[in-house]
Amino acid sequence: xxxxxxxxxxxxxxxxxxxxxxxxxxxxxxxxxxxxxxxxxxxxxxxxxxxxxxxxxxxxxxxxxxxxxxxxxxxxxxxxxxxxxxxxxxxxxxxxxxxxxxxxxxxxxxxxxxxxxxxxxxxxxxxxxxxxxxxxxxxxxxxxxxxxxxxxxxxxxxxxxxxxxxxxxxxxxxxxxxxxxxxxxxxxxxxxxxxxxxxxxxxxxxxxxxxxxxxxxxxxxxxxxxxxxxxxxxxxxxxxxxxxxxxxxxxxxxxxxxxxxxxxxxxxxxxxxxxxxxxxxxxxxxxxxxxxxxxxxxxxxxxxxxxxxxxxxxxxxxxxxxxxxxxxxxxxxxxxxxxxxxxxxxxxxxxxxxxxxxxxxxxxxxxxxxxxxxxxxxxxxxxxxxxxxxxx
Numbered sequence: 001x002x003x004x005x006x007x008x009x010x011x012x013x014x015x016x017x018x019x020x021x022x023x024x025x026x027x028x029x030x031x032x033x034x035x036x037x038x039x040x041x042x043x044x045x046x047x048x049x050x051x052x053x054x055x056x057x058x059x060x061x062x063x064x065x066x067x068x069x070x071x072x073x074x075x076x077x078x079x080x081x082x083x084x085x086x087x088x089x090x091x092x093x094x095x096x097x098x099x100x101x102x103x104x105x106x107x108x109x110x111x112x113x114x115x116x117x118x119x120x121x122x123x124x125x126x127x128x129x130x131x132x133x134x135x136x137x138x139x140x141x142x143x144x145x146x147x148x149x150x151x152x153x154x155x156x157x158x159x160x161x162x163x164x165x166x167x168x169x170x171x172x173x174x175x176x177x178x179x180x181x182x183x184x185x186x187x188x189x190x191x192x193x194x195x196x197x198x199x200x201x202x203x204x205x206x207x208x209x210x211x212x213x214x215x216x217x218x219x220x221x222x223x224x225x226x227x228x229x230x231x232x233x234x235x236x237x238x239x240x241x242x243x244x245x246x247x248x249x250x251x252x253x254x255x256x257x258x259x260x261x262x263x264x265x266x267x268x269x270x271x272x273x274x275x276x277x278x279x280x281x282x283x284x285x286x287x288x289x290x291x292x293x294x295x296x297x298x299x300x301x302x303x304x305x306x307x308x309x310x311x312x313x314x315x316x317x318x319x320x321x322x323x324x325x326x327x328x329x330x331x332x333x334x335x336x337x338x339x340x341x342x343x344x345x346x347x348x349x350x351x352x353x354x355x356x357x358x359x360x361x362x363x364x365x366x367x368x369x370x371x372x373x374x375x376x377x378x379x380x381x382x383x384x385x386x387x388x389x390x391x392x
Contacts, residue, residue, distance in 0.1 A: 004265075007136055012128045015186025017144060020121060022179035023083060024145045028152025029159065030090045030172025032246065034103070035238050037165035042100065045360060046352035049235035051103065055111035055345065062115025063338035068202040070119025071194035071330040075127075078120045080183040085113055087176030094169035111345075118341070119334020123193060126321070126329045135272075135318045139264020142314065146257030150250045157246030194327050206331045216323050216332075218381035223316050223336050224343040225378075226280045229371040230306070232347025233287050233364040240360035244296060251300045255307030263311035276315040277382065280375045283309025287368035290361045313340075 008014060031052045039048035069078075089110045093103050122138070129137045159168040211217055237248040259279070267275060286306035289298060317336065324332040347367065354363035 004136075004140065007129075007133065007140060010129060010133070012124075012186075012188055013137065015182055016121070016124060016128060017141065018186065019079060019083070019179045019183045020141050021144045021148050022175050022182060023086070023117075025148040025152045026086070026090070026172045026175035026179065028149045028249075029156040029175065030093075030169050032153055032156035032249070033160055033165040033168035033172065034093065036160050037169075038100065038103065039238055039242075040165070044352075045236060045239035045355045046349070047100070048238050049232075049348040049352035049355075050345070051107070052235055052238075052348065055107045055114065055341075058108040058111025059115040059338040059345075060342045061108075062112040063203075063335060063342065064207070065200040065203055066112070066115055067119060067331055067334050067338065068199060068206055070116055070123055070334040071327065072192045072197070073116070073120065074190060074192060075120050075124040076183060076187040076189050078116060079124075079187065080180045082113060082117050082120075083176050083180035083183060086110055087173045087180065090169055090176060091173035094166040094173070096166065114341070115338045116334065118337020119330045122333040122337065123330025124187075124190070126326075126333070127190070127193070131321075134321060135314055136264055138317060139260045139311075139314050142260035142264070142311075143257050146253045146260060149253035150257070153246045153249040153253065193330055206328060207335060210324070210328065210332055210335060213323065214381070216320065218378060219316050219320050219323065220336065220339060222276070222280065222375075222378050222382055223313060223320070224339045225374045226371045227283060227310060227313065228340065228343030228345075228347040229350075229367045229374065230283055230287060230310075230347070231344035232349075232351035232367045233290070235348035236351050236355055236360040236364055239355060240290075240364065241296070241299075248300070248303055251304045252307045255304040256310045258304075259308035259311030260314065263314055267315070272315045272318060276312045276319075277375060277379050279309045279312035279315070281309070281372060282306065283312065284368045284371035284375065287371075288365050290368070291365035293361045 008017075035048045035052035038051040039045070042048070089106050092098070093106050125137055125141070126134060155171075156168055159171055163171070211220070234249070234252055237245045241248065263275075263279070283306055286302035289302045294302075317333070320332060320336060321329065351363050351367050354366055358366075
């Protein structure tokens with residue numbers, strides 16, 4: 001499967017595509033509104049970063065207790081139910097008079113629930129598409145995410161200016177509900193991929209099994225840490241330049257969209273193992289220019305070029321699937337998604353803490369340098385192509 005026409009002719013890919021796009025748009029619009037609302041009320045770069053990107057930190061709780069359910073719940077019901085929960089929780093954050101601690105309590109609750117989302121969604125993608133179509137399908141979902149982020153940040157900035165941050169949060173809640181409706185009525189009812197009852201003990205056993213393999217362990221670290229540190233850089237766009245934060249986020253989404261389009265569609269399989277490290281270096285190096293506090297056009301160019309490197313995730317996910325048995329595919333992808341998003345929350349917290357003591361531009365450069373260092377440290381363990389695990 002090498003063409004988009006073949007991909008969209010695959011039954012169920014279209015509804016899954018629409019569900020994922022609606023949720024990304026909702027998350028983008030509501031995240032920007034929440035960051036602006038918290039920054040305007042507290043003046044804290046740290047709290048603003050955590051409001052926008054802190055929800056993934058709570059996914060660590062779900063990843064260690066709930067993740068075994070990713071393969072043990074009917075995918076359609078799980079996706080629709082999670083989207084409904086996110087819509088209700090986002091609407092609650094917009095309630096007038098909601099204290100800051102109440103907003104962050106909801107961030108934690110929604111983050112714990114979101115730990116299932118990635119495993120269910122990408123496990124279903126692995127079922128819907130043939131094995132050779134996974135990278136192309138995943139790249140299209142990433143491209144849609146990039147497009148929805150461009151639209152979402154532009155729309156979110158306009159809505160914050162016209163409706164206020166709380167009104168924008170309600171718009172995000174409505175988009176979540178659209179995703180719930182599409183998932184419920186567009187996807188086919190499928191049985192769970194694995195039998196047995198989900199439990200915290202089963203989650204721990206599967207996590208330990210996945211983590212016990214050194215090749216998988218290196219892949220997980222490469223998926224989680226370098227891009228999490230760069231998301232920390234992005235979490236400081238609001239305190240770095242409040243007037244142009246939406247533009248910075250939009251250009252970042254353009255770079256990510258271009259990277260996913262080119263890497264997912266045109267990189268042949270034999271090159272995939274060679275390009276993930278260069279792409280991760282490309283992701284981090286341009287952000288070093290923030291140390292010079294350059295003019296806005298230079299910053300926009302650096303952000304666009306750097307975020308092209310997020311496409312390394314596609315290549316590493318392909319390697320992860322080659323190393324993982326089919327009956328653990330949802331759990332493995334859920335662990336990847338939860339760990340990656342949690343590391344993004346850690347990156348946002350670290351970046352916000354550094355910015356509290358220095359400046360936003362200095363903190364961005366520090367996080368970029370750390371990402372480069374981690375990529376270089378992981379390179380020896382990822383250099384050789386590991387053997388493929390027998391799916392049986």
